[in-house]
Amino acid sequence: MQLRHLLIALLVPLTWGFGFALAKAGLDHFPPLLLMSMRFAIAAAVLVWFVPVPRNQWRNLTIIALVSATMQYGLTFSGLARIDATPAVLLVQSEVVMGILMAAIILKERPTLRQILGTALSLSGVLIIVGAPSLAGQMIGVMLVLSGCAFWALGQVLIRRLGDVMGGFQLTAWIGMIAAPQMFVASLLFEGNPLPLVQAAPVEAWFTVLYLGLVMTVIGYSAWYYVLARYPVAMVMPVLLLLPVSTILGAVTFLGERPDAWVLIGGAVVVTGVGVVIIDPKAMRTAAADKKAADTRSDA
Numbered sequence: 001m002q003l004r005h006l007l008i009a010l011l012v013p014l015t016w017g018f019g020f021a022l023a024k025a026g027l028d029h030f031p032p033l034l035l036m037s038m039r040f041a042i043a044a045a046v047l048v049w050f051v052p053v054p055r056n057q058w059r060n061l062t063i064i065a066l067v068s069a070t071m072q073y074g075l076t077f078s079g080l081a082r083i084d085a086t087p088a089v090l091l092v093q094s095e096v097v098m099g100i101l102m103a104a105i106i107l108k109e110r111p112t113l114r115q116i117l118g119t120a121l122s123l124s125g126v127l128i129i130v131g132a133p134s135l136a137g138q139m140i141g142v143m144l145v146l147s148g149c150a151f152w153a154l155g156q157v158l159i160r161r162l163g164d165v166m167g168g169f170q171l172t173a174w175i176g177m178i179a180a181p182q183m184f185v186a187s188l189l190f191e192g193n194p195l196p197l198v199q200a201a202p203v204e205a206w207f208t209v210l211y212l213g214l215v216m217t218v219i220g221y222s223a224w225y226y227v228l229a230r231y232p233v234a235m236v237m238p239v240l241l242l243l244p245v246s247t248i249l250g251a252v253t254f255l256g257e258r259p260d261a262w263v264l265i266g267g268a269v270v271v272t273g274v275g276v277v278i279i280d281p282k283a284m285r286t287a288a289a290d291k292k293a294a295d296t297r298s299d300a
Helices: 005-024 032-050 057-080 086-094 095-106 112-132 139-160 168-189 193-202 205-226 233-255 261-278 281-299
Strands: none
Touching: 005 057, 005 086, 005 205, 005 233, 032 057, 032 168, 032 205, 057 086, 057 139, 057 168, 086 112, 086 139, 086 233, 086 261, 095 112, 095 139, 095 261, 112 139, 112 261, 168 205, 233 261
């Protein structure tokens, strides 16, 4: 991977990780569904001008937005409001292995031995985190985060069915456009009148909203799809293993968190398991060879 493209790829875990930590701070001023509705409204307002309008896919997009955005972010960030950002982001890494389990159950995809071993390792890491003394009495928050992971995994299975008719950037824009009003209505129903919170929010709270909408979503996903368009998935996916690192740095720097040893050990086990799942040395060698051959042909 060229240095310029590598730096762009590294923007993804950096912007997403810091965004996760800042979202934790934003939850001090806005409830989860309201915060996420504003995030997706801002992102969609920027992105929809650059992607085509989907044809005959509104029903599918509405269901996907409900599952992979409204339900997922509603649950995940409701959990984040109850536990520290560090254990939350480490638990979120289990999305990858839950995605494998969902694909096996719903799509009948047969996981490889490497994926099975990585999944088992990641789940054992989740158990270590759940048993951490710092999370004693916070099981509701933990279960909310893990439930959000399950909805994310289910959403990815549903998105797979649209992969041939809609690109990733187009999906991001229109899922955001549909999810924002869904989340706002849910916020009105479950979180109450947002007007007093909006009026009382300090400047730093609005900075968080803008960061989540513009930097984390628009810039982060733009960087992600820019690199994915130029390199095979096998070469790009491993950079996401840096997401917990940037989140923990953000949580320590901005939130003053001090994660205990249990959380860090469990997190290391989870990330290692995810690495076993997504890092396929053979696929990476093949992808690198194919990319080199393609570059050689283009230079000829």
